[in-house]
Amino acid sequence: xxxxxxxxxxxxxxxxxxLAPLFFPSGFYYRVGALIFVNGLAVTGIVILTGWAGQISLxxxxxxGIGAYACALAPVHWGLHxxxxxxxxxxxxxxxxxxxxxPILRLKGYYLAVASLGMGILISxxxxxxxxxxxxxxxxxxxxxxxxxxxxxxxxxxxxGQFWYFLCGLVLLAGAWLALNLHDSxxxxxxxxxxxxxxxxxxxxxxxxxxxxxxxVISAVYASVSGSLLALQNKFITPDVAGFMHSVEMVTMAVxxxxxxxxxxxxxxxxxxxxxxxxxxxxxYEQLVLGxxxxxxxxxxxxxxxxxxxxxxxxxxx
Amino acid sequence: xxxxxxxxxxxxxxxxxxVHDVSFGVRPGEIVSVIGPNGAGKTTLFNMISGVYQPxxxxxxLEGEDVTAMSPHLLAxxxxxxxxxxxQVFQTMTVLENVISGYHLQExxxxxxxxxxxxxxxxxxRAAEEGARALLGRVGLERAAEREAGSLSYGSLKRLEIARAxxxxxxxxxxxxxxxxxxxxxxxxxxxxxxEIAASGVAILLVExxxxxxxxxxxxxxxxxxxxxxxxxxxASVSRNPAVIAAYLGAEDAAG
Numbered sequence: 001x002x003x004x005x006x007x008x009x010x011x012x013x014x015x016x017x018x019l020a021p022l023f024f025p026s027g028f029y030y031r032v033g034a035l036i037f038v039n040g041l042a043v044t045g046i047v048i049l050t051g052w053a054g055q056i057s058l059x060x061x062x063x064x065g066i067g068a069y070a071c072a073l074a075p076v077h078w079g080l081h082x083x084x085x086x087x088x089x090x091x092x093x094x095x096x097x098x099x100x101x102x103p104i105l106r107l108k109g110y111y112l113a114v115a116s117l118g119m120g121i122l123i124s125x126x127x128x129x130x131x132x133x134x135x136x137x138x139x140x141x142x143x144x145x146x147x148x149x150x151x152x153x154x155x156x157x158x159x160x161g162q163f164w165y166f167l168c169g170l171v172l173l174a175g176a177w178l179a180l181n182l183h184d185s186x187x188x189x190x191x192x193x194x195x196x197x198x199x200x201x202x203x204x205x206x207x208x209x210x211x212x213x214x215x216x217v218i219s220a221v222y223a224s225v226s227g228s229l230l231a232l233q234n235k236f237i238t239p240d241v242a243g244f245m246h247s248v249e250m251v252t253m254a255v256x257x258x259x260x261x262x263x264x265x266x267x268x269x270x271x272x273x274x275x276x277x278x279x280x281x282x283x284x285y286e287q288l289v290l291g292x293x294x295x296x297x298x299x300x301x302x303x304x305x306x307x308x309x310x311x312x313x314x315x316x317x318x
Numbered sequence: 319x320x321x322x323x324x325x326x327x328x329x330x331x332x333x334x335x336x337v338h339d340v341s342f343g344v345r346p347g348e349i350v351s352v353i354g355p356n357g358a359g360k361t362t363l364f365n366m367i368s369g370v371y372q373p374x375x376x377x378x379x380l381e382g383e384d385v386t387a388m389s390p391h392l393l394a395x396x397x398x399x400x401x402x403x404x405x406q407v408f409q410t411m412t413v414l415e416n417v418i419s420g421y422h423l424q425e426x427x428x429x430x431x432x433x434x435x436x437x438x439x440x441x442x443x444r445a446a447e448e449g450a451r452a453l454l455g456r457v458g459l460e461r462a463a464e465r466e467a468g469s470l471s472y473g474s475l476k477r478l479e480i481a482r483a484x485x486x487x488x489x490x491x492x493x494x495x496x497x498x499x500x501x502x503x504x505x506x507x508x509x510x511x512x513x514e515i516a517a518s519g520v521a522i523l524l525v526e527x528x529x530x531x532x533x534x535x536x537x538x539x540x541x542x543x544x545x546x547x548x549x550x551x552x553x554a555s556v557s558r559n560p561a562v563i564a565a566y567l568g569a570e571d572a573a574g
Binding site: 178181182184185186187188189190192193196197199200201202203204205206207208214218 | 368370389390391394395399400402406407408409410411415418419420422423425426427429431432433434435439442443446482483485486
């Protein structure tokens with residue numbers, strides 16, 4: 001039973017990534033799929049931070065922005081390979097998360113939400129205004145990753161859409177695997193414990209501030225890698241990636257699907273990535289429908305869609 | 319030799335002296351109880367000893383080291399652990415996970431190893447789980463191991479909290495009303511459990527309302543009234559002490 005949550009999630013993801021293309025009516029859906037995986041990765045980080053450690057960040061898009069612009073700038077200015085730029089972005093995000101989180105996470109309460117909100121807005125402002133470096137709101141082109149050409153030479157020929165679909169799928173799988181490992185590990189248990197009762201967590205010797213900081217840094221790396229993947233597959237990026245709406249979107253996806261469950265959060269990412277595609281016909285009502293969905297979920301499925309349904313199934317089976 | 323000594327501890331809230339100049343000591347294997355009428359300052363005293371409140375005066379000394387106002391997680395590292403009157407259990411985790419969390423200091427290692435599920439991480443987790451199962455057996459909860467902690471009865475939760483504290487292998491255990499809200503059978507079970515823990519050499523400091531239980535298991539009793547120590551001694555002498563009787567009768571009069 002305890003093994004199944006992890007293996008069921010991973011098997012489900014593998015099946016989904018491998019089988020979904022069989023049902024794609026056109027190549028366009030590879031792109032939608034890749035977007036779902038990129039968002040799913042960021043939201044998996046939110047599960048660790050919010051679902052387990054109980055901390056809320058409203059500035060995670062800032063880290064996605066750092067990851068994205070690392071891929072745009074580092075190859076041009078320092079001649080870094082784009083793959084290494086992903087690592088650089090993750091490193092910068094981790095350091096920034098540590099610097100912001102260290103003083104804030106010593107405090108009790110929702111200070112992290114406010115501080116991260118400010119941080120996200122600052123990053124977004126820098127990306128918008130430092131035109132000499134980032135070219136401002138119009139966006140900037142991003143170098144080719146080059147891996148697809150390598151695969152082609154090795155005899156594996158994929159269309160651009162297919163390549164990014166499978167690469168993002170694999171990265172999401174890796175991210176989910178790491179997160180699920182963490183869940184059942186001593187650190188993951190401690191994170192869930194301090195979410196339940198900080199007083200009790202301290203009593204059993206948990207360094208609550210340090211644990212929260214670890215969760216914040218890990219989730220920042222998830223967001224950063226997600227931003228990098230977005231930039232690399234679009235070969236173009238605008239400061240919107242770091243915008244406040246993107247931060248809210250990440251939290252919304254996690255809460256919709258189930259913030260305590262990796263599979264639930266990825267499901268939430270899938271729904272909210274697909275919805276705008278479905279709703280293009282009545283684009284003006286997109287925000288309205290999104291809002292209505294969120295309100296309904298909060299009223300009827302408070303734990304999020306996936307955990308609520310699972311609980312119903314288990315409850316009915318007994 | 320005294321393991322834990324409380325030296326002239328005091329605190330005021332908004333000019334009101336909640337606890338004033340309280341001193342006593344606890345030796346290994348000894349059960350010391352703090353009693354007193356409601357509002358006498360027992361829990362406040364406990365909160366100062368366990369680092370929840372910062373005392374206005376006095377010192378808490380653990381094994382010769384001044385640990386006054388030290389954060390609870392650092393006290394845990396030095397071998398002091400406590401339970402709570404109003405239960406602090408990790409409700410949404412399983413009973414087993416609750417006890418495993420008590421092994422945190424023994425099982426926690428590098429986060430990277432945990433993320434990658436390295437053998438070192440799994441070994442630490444497995445050792446903690448084995449220990450936790452054994453402890454659940456000791457408190458009679460082994461069959462509830464996989465249940466969500468929030469679904470347990472009140473008495474079971476009290477025992478769960480004690481099991482979690484024991485997982486830390488503490489030298490000093492502070493129990494804040496471990497039998498509060500329990501029925502007679504549950505109280506007796508907890509009673510035996512405490513005596514057993516003390517017999518293994520742990521120093522126990524107890525706050526308890528159940529006088530029968532206190533008289534039965536304590537080696538030494540400290541009586542508080544209006545934040546001050548009014549008597550101290552073995553159960554027999556304390557129960558005959560006129561000041562103690564007056565404090566309790568007075569409290570009953572006020573309550574009636």
